[in-house]
Amino acid sequence: MTDVLLQVEGLRKRFGGVAATDNLTLDVRAGEVHALIGPNGAGKTTFITQLMGELTPDAGSVRFAGQPLEGLDTAARVRLGIARTFQITQTLDEETAQANVALTIQAHQGHSFRFWKNAATDPSLNEPARRLLADAGLAARRNVQVRDMSHGEHKQLELAMALASEPRLLLLDEPMAGLGVSESRQMIDALKTLKGRIAILLVEHDMDAVFALADRISVLVYGKVIATGTAQEIQADPQVRAAYLGEGDA
Amino acid sequence: MADIQNTVHKVAPAKPKNVRSHLLIAQLIVLLAVLPYLANLFGQPALVSLATRIIILAIAAASLNLIMGYAGLASFGHAAWYGLGGYVVGILYRHSVTGDPLFGLPIGSDQMLITVPAAILIAGLFAAIFGSLSLRTSGVQFIMITLAFAQMIFFFFVALKAYGGDDGLIIRRRNALPGLDTRDAMVWYWICLGVAILWYALLSRIVASRFGRILVGVRQSERRMAAMGVRTYPYKLVAFVIAGMGGGLAGALMANHMRFVSPDMLHWTQSGEFMFMVILGGAGTLLGPAFGAAVLIGLETVLAAWTEHWQVILGPILVLAILFTRGGLSGLVRLVRGGRDD
Ligand SMILES: Nc1ncnc2c1ncn2[C@@H]1O[C@H](COP(=O)(O)OP(=O)(O)OP(=O)(O)O)[C@@H](O)[C@H]1O
Numbered sequence: 255m256t257d258v259l260l261q262v263e264g265l266r267k268r269f270g271g272v273a274a275t276d277n278l279t280l281d282v283r284a285g286e287v288h289a290l291i292g293p294n295g296a297g298k299t300t301f302i303t304q305l306m307g308e309l310t311p312d313a314g315s316v317r318f319a320g321q322p323l324e325g326l327d328t329a330a331r332v333r334l335g336i337a338r339t340f341q342i343t344q345t346l347d348e349e350t351a352q353a354n355v356a357l358t359i360q361a362h363q364g365h366s367f368r369f370w371k372n373a374a375t376d377p378s379l380n381e382p383a384r385r386l387l388a389d390a391g392l393a394a395r396r397n398v399q400v401r402d403m404s405h406g407e408h409k410q411l412e413l414a415m416a417l418a419s420e421p422r423l424l425l426l427d428e429p430m431a432g433l434g435v436s437e438s439r440q441m442i443d444a445l446k447t448l449k450g451r452i453a454i455l456l457v458e459h460d461m462d463a464v465f466a467l468a469d470r471i472s473v474l475v476y477g478k479v480i481a482t483g484t485a486q487e488i489q490a491d492p493q494v495r496a497a498y499l500g501e502g503d504a
Numbered sequence: 505m506a507d508i509q510n511t512v513h514k515v516a517p518a519k520p521k522n523v524r525s526h527l528l529i530a531q532l533i534v535l536l537a538v539l540p541y542l543a544n545l546f547g548q549p550a551l552v553s554l555a556t557r558i559i560i561l562a563i564a565a566a567s568l569n570l571i572m573g574y575a576g577l578a579s580f581g582h583a584a585w586y587g588l589g590g591y592v593v594g595i596l597y598r599h600s601v602t603g604d605p606l607f608g609l610p611i612g613s614d615q616m617l618i619t620v621p622a623a624i625l626i627a628g629l630f631a632a633i634f635g636s637l638s639l640r641t642s643g644v645q646f647i648m649i650t651l652a653f654a655q656m657i658f659f660f661f662v663a664l665k666a667y668g669g670d671d672g673l674i675i676r677r678r679n680a681l682p683g684l685d686t687r688d689a690m691v692w693y694w695i696c697l698g699v700a701i702l703w704y705a706l707l708s709r710i711v712a713s714r715f716g717r718i719l720v721g722v723r724q725s726e727r728r729m730a731a732m733g734v735r736t737y738p739y740k741l742v743a744f745v746i747a748g749m750g751g752g753l754a755g756a757l758m759a760n761h762m763r764f765v766s767p768d769m770l771h772w773t774q775s776g777e778f779m780f781m782v783i784l785g786g787a788g789t790l791l792g793p794a795f796g797a798a799v800l801i802g803l804e805t806v807l808a809a810w811t812e813h814w815q816v817i818l819g820p821i822l823v824l825a826i827l828f829t830r831g832g833l834s835g836l837v838r839l840v841r842g843g844r845d846d
């Protein structure tokens with residue numbers, strides 16, 4: 255048994271009549287890729303939003319590396335070592351790819367009450383930013399303004415930014431969505447290189463990616479985890495087949 | 505001739521961007537430094553005073569630009585800091601003349617080296633208090649709350665009969681500066697120009713620094729900043745205070761320039777004018793607010809000399825200017841020079 259890095263117990267969140275998160279219990283072990291799958295509207299993004307502290311759950315607890323996260327804001331959680339990517343990408347669109355990554359590194363290096371030195375020419379920011387962009391396959395695109403980049407490049411950039419804060423846990427909200435076949439392959443390869451080093455909660459509809467990457471899979475339906483297990487266990491689970499895999503595009 | 509222009513045009517963009525903008529700034533400084541001589545040469549000595557006014561307003565506009573243009577926080581209360589700075593100079597001058605104590609202390613000064621830093625500090629202090637409250641809001645709410653705070657200060661000074669109330673305070677003599685005759689229009693112009701250059705140089709460092717990068721990030725996506733692990737509030741507050749101090753500095757200079765302060769300096773239309781200068785010149789660009797101030801005050805002066813209904817004409821001109829010069833006048837300058845800033 256490996257250590258549990260993220261422990262979620264009995265999480266609940268209602269939006270009016272909708273139970274977006276319904277007594278959700280799940281854990282992510284250090285170094286594992288734990289895929290979270292489920293139909294549209296199952297509550298996957300809402301779950302990540304609560305893990306990041308952007309939304310406050312109605313009930314339940316989240317512990318990260320043994321520490322309760324209750325009351326911590328997003329920035330504090332990021333500093334503890336949690337990073338995310340967004341289903342709808344959130345980047346600084348007027349900046350270059352490199353500036354986006356460099357700013358994330360800057361944030362990771364400590365406070366930014368530094369008023370004098372030019373940040374755009376700071377090698378302690380630019381060199382690691384270049385390395386991360388090269389790893390993400392964006393070496394040639396680093397000086398392009400983000401708003402001029404393709405959808406797939408935005409996804410790659412978000413991954414590079416998430417890694418720039420050297421997280422222990424990555425929350426990826428549909429990193430393959432909208433990617434072409436070769437872009438998906440690249441993304442899967444990039445994530446494979448992280449396997450074992452960084453724990454990943456992978457929200458994804460692309461089942462090829464899920465089967466290629468996941469150590470364990472949890473299935474979320476109407477805010478509830480109806481099954482957790484290895485790929486084989488999940489594929490064999492009658493409840494899952496009925497609720498999700500059977501009727502869907504798996 | 506056309507050939508020559510073409511080559512010049514082709515060569516210019518090949519130069520690195522910072523070399524070109526440094527050249528532009530050097531040219532501008534030289535031009536501004538000799539402007540009083542040119543004004544006298546062309547028999548327009550009144551231009552010196554007008555240029556001084558523009559330079560002072562450009563300091564205030566550049567300060568607003570730090571929060572509005574760079575951090576995307578549209579403060580509609582910038583006149584508060586400008587007016588406060590002015591009143592600090594006015595009140596200190598009054599006490600230096602009467603010798604009356606202020607808050608029981610023998611305070612009072614007509615020395616620029618005391619009054620101007622005092623104005624900057626007082627404006628910064630109030631900006632810290634008001635900023636810490638108003639920055640808890642955002643969007644339209646932020647605009648309204650900054651306006652409300654500025655209105656509070658406006659009505660406070662209207663009601664403050666001890667310092668002239670509605671009528672304001674007259675400053676009989678411009679503050680003194682050791683070794684310089686501040687009463688000489690040209691010397692006074694150069695003093696203000698020097699202060700403005702220093703302030704712009706300081707702001708140019710700030711916006712390029714790590715701190716400045718955070719502000720620009722705040723404008724583009726607060727959500728992304730949080731995901732980077734940045735709590736943005738302290739940065740916004742510090743930027744707000746720096747902007748307030750710049751406003752106070754400008755107000756202190758303007759009080760000296762006009763030798764008069766009144767609640768007019770605190771009026772919401774003054775806040776609106778600062779916003780106009782920023783937008784007109786190009787929000788989030790270093791020199792934009794200076795261009796904005798020059799064009800706005802220039803137009804006002806020309807139109808006011810021509811007709812008493814000048815505001816009716818100025819309004820549409822401003823709207824058109826903003827609609828048709830994307831990124832304000834600095835956008836236009838960039839276009840004409842054939843380069844791209846970003
Ligand atoms: N801020 C909100 N206010 C009200 N309802 C919300 C809000 N956010 C999400 N919901 C609802 O909660 C449910 C879960 O939404 P969520 O976006 O988490 O689903 P998802 O699993 O990420 O779906 P998808 O696969 O389409 O991304 C949906 O019914 C959605 O309409």
Ligand SMILES: [Mg+2]
Nearest residue numbers: 298299300341
């Ligand atoms: Mg989602």
